[in-house]
Amino acid sequence: MKFNVRSRGDHSSNVLTQRVKTYLEEFDLIYDEEEPEIVVSIGGDGTLLEAFHQYSHRLDETSFVGVHTGHLGFYADWQPEEVEKLVIHIAKTPFKIVEYPLLEVLIRHTNDMETERYLALNECTVKSMEGSLVMDIEIKGEQFETFRGDGLCMSTPSGSTAYNKALGGAILHPSLASIQLSEMASINNRVYRTIGSPVVLPEHHTCLLKPRSDVDFQVTVDHLTLVQKKVKSIQVRVAAEKVRFARFRPFPFWKRVKESFI
16 A cells, blocks of 8 residues: 655654654555555644645545644544554554545636635635625526625534634535535625625535726635735535545544534
């Protein structure tokens, strides 16, 4: 089996990365940065997000597993003192694949630029570079509302515990193929009105954001920050692809929620 190991880059993560690489090679696994079947992420959830985006073009062939060298994460569930056990599992045990839904983001432009497509494991956010964000929101091709405020956040179920939660969004179980739209400081008065609460859309519904004016936008896709110009629309929906995690033991979602927040 081919593998790769991604490190957060600090000293302890780098040392642990080298240990895992050496152990796996001793079990005759093949180190391959280009086409790994399993990627071991060592650091935190951010490290695994970076690994996901590195291999987002081959999600059908690559699975991920995380070792945390800081606080317990939602994606990085193994501890540093457990790496020998994890290595034996990877080398000797057929692992279970758990798939989580992803967010597809399509950015279309008013000029001749090609449509840009991104996949998000956690979320996508949109903010105006000039004043308040003003966008028409369409759901399933029908006008839903005109949003005015600081910005919008579209999250996956597994990303619902991240920025979405800080915005007052609901925590969704990752088995639900859906996306959640949450507002950032919407303007609501006698003139302007939004729904004022998070909206959860199922996988067959599409949400389209259409700017009311030709301004520049700051769009984030997980840890990536993009400045977008001449935006015609931003379309978000549940992606056809899914992220695959390698599971060698139970990792209950609600237990992770409890340990992280309560």
